[in-house]
Amino acid sequence: MATREIERAREIQGDFADVRLPEIPQVPGMIKPSEARYLYWLASQAYLGHGAVVELGSFLGASAMHLAAGLRDGGLGGELHCFDRFLWDRDHAAKFDLGLAVGADYRALFEANVRKVYDGVRAHSVELREITWSRGPVELLFLDAPKKFTELEATLTTFAPYLEPGEAILAFQDFAHAPSYAVALVIAGLGERLELTHVVAGGSTAGFTLREPLPRDARTWRELDFSRWPRERVIERFETLAARIRPDDVRRKLAPGLPMALWDLGAKDEAVARMSALEFDDALQRHWERMAKGPLYARYEGLFLARGLARPTTGRDKNALTRFVRGLFGGKRRG
Ligand SMILES: C[S@@+](CC[C@H](N)C(=O)[O-])C[C@H]1O[C@@H](n2cnc3c(N)ncnc32)[C@H](O)[C@@H]1O
Incomplete structure (x- = not known):
């Protein structure tokens, strides 16, 4: 088996400290250094070149720049598609002072940032529930915007036909962010379809290898809706998944x-x-x-x-x- 296939199948729960990052310009962002290393590693070492890399939730490009640099340096090329509404909101304004008015379109800033690293990037200004995709297989799906059940259902249903079991890796940035518990509960409900492959210490991201196709029908998604589950099932599913996480933090x-x-x-x-x-x-x-x-x-x-x-x-x-x-x-x- 080729090195990349071996490398990407190995379960890694750690801070990816051995990943050497190239010079990547700093931009305001919401990922931790270990997550930056993980994303660069994912795109440069684990990516097989069998489909696009897709990011949901791009902000000013911090995570996208690491995926982009990984594609550039990995030697296989590849398209990076980034989806976001790209509109400055009150949460952004509370965290970062860039002199932008609430409601301002910042997509040009995102594009300027990521293009410095790699020009195989395409930005899509769109609401999560309105995303469409018809560009063939998606090999890496990085999710940093869908945090609620309805958003996860909508986006995973959109990409489900393009995610190939055994190849696609789905990385969820807010997996361990407690207020985004819907991410963990949806993953727990998906059971054997997703295999825990990466946990990023020092961050909140976890990566999963797709083992069986994701559901696309409303009936299965109704069953995955944990607000309809008995309390005991919520507890059991959450705790079973949490017990597999090794980094204490x-x-x-x-x-x-x-x-x-x-x-x-x-x-x-x-x-x-x-x-x-x-x-x-x-x-x-x-x-x-x-x-x-x-x-x-x-x-x-x-x-x-x-x-x-x-x-x-x-x-x-x-x-x-x-x-x-x-x-x-x-x-x-x-x-
Ligand atoms: C946590 S931030 C992404 C941070 C980014 N990955 C980084 O590295 O800095 C989430 C992004 O998702 C976008 N977003 C949130 N909800 C959205 C929605 N319903 N539709 C489209 N974009 C959305 C926001 O505009 C924001 O840029």
């Missing part, structure tokens, strides 16, 4: 996804009990402290409180209040 980051799912499904007491019992290290605690300042707080207040995180007020009040609530609810914390 990724497993810990994913774990609050189950309480969040239970909370949204109405099992609030159980969600709070499970949330309090989780082990948070300092990095995860800081991550949740940052989330407590954002819009998720209102939706999951009981879960934040279960971790001793009250909505921060100002200055000294904030620290005193957090200490007070932590004392009241006493979430376990490990340094």
Whole structure:
């Protein structure tokens, strides 16, 4: 078997530290260094040249530039198709100050960034649910925009006919981002169709090799809709998948996804009990402290409180209040 075939079939759960990145210009983005190395490795070492590389959710091109550089350096060429609405929104404005007005079209910035690296890139300005595809096989599908069940159903159904079992790799950027627990639950529901192949330590991405065709019919997708599952099945499927994750940081980051799912499904007491019992290290605690300042707080207040995180007020009040609530609810914390 050729080196690439052996390399891509090997399960890797780590930080891809041995991947040497070429010079790639820095642009504002949402991927971690280990994820950048993984994407470059995927396109340069694991890609067989049997189909297009497709990215859903491109922003200003940070991830696309690493896929693009991988295609350029891997020696097989290949097309990179990037789908995004490419419209500056309030979330973007809250994270990055580029002087763009909310609603501004930033696709030209994306194209200028990625073309510096590789010109085999095509950008498509489109809503996820309106994506169409008729360009033949897709070998690598990197998903960094569909996070909800309906978005995953729509996009995976669109690409299903073009993903070849045994060849296609699907990498989900927010696999371990707890508020995006729908990603893990859809993957868990897909069962044997997807084989866990890569987990990126230091990030939230996991890659799966397609083993059986993805469903395209509404009936199967209804069965995959975890909001219709009994609570026990949600717990069992989530925990079975989570138990396969070896890097501690990724497993810990994913774990609050189950309480969040239970909370949204109405099992609030159980969600709070499970949330309090989780082990948070300092990095995860800081991550949740940052989330407590954002819009998720209102939706999951009981879960934040279960971790001793009250909505921060100002200055000294904030620290005193957090200490007070932590004392009241006493979430376990490990340094
Ligand atoms: C997490 S960001 C992608 C980050 C990017 N991969 C990087 O490396 O920086 C998600 C992107 O998905 C896009 N997006 C989110 N929801 C979308 C939708 N419903 N339709 C089209 N694009 C969407 C956003 O515009 C945003 O650029």
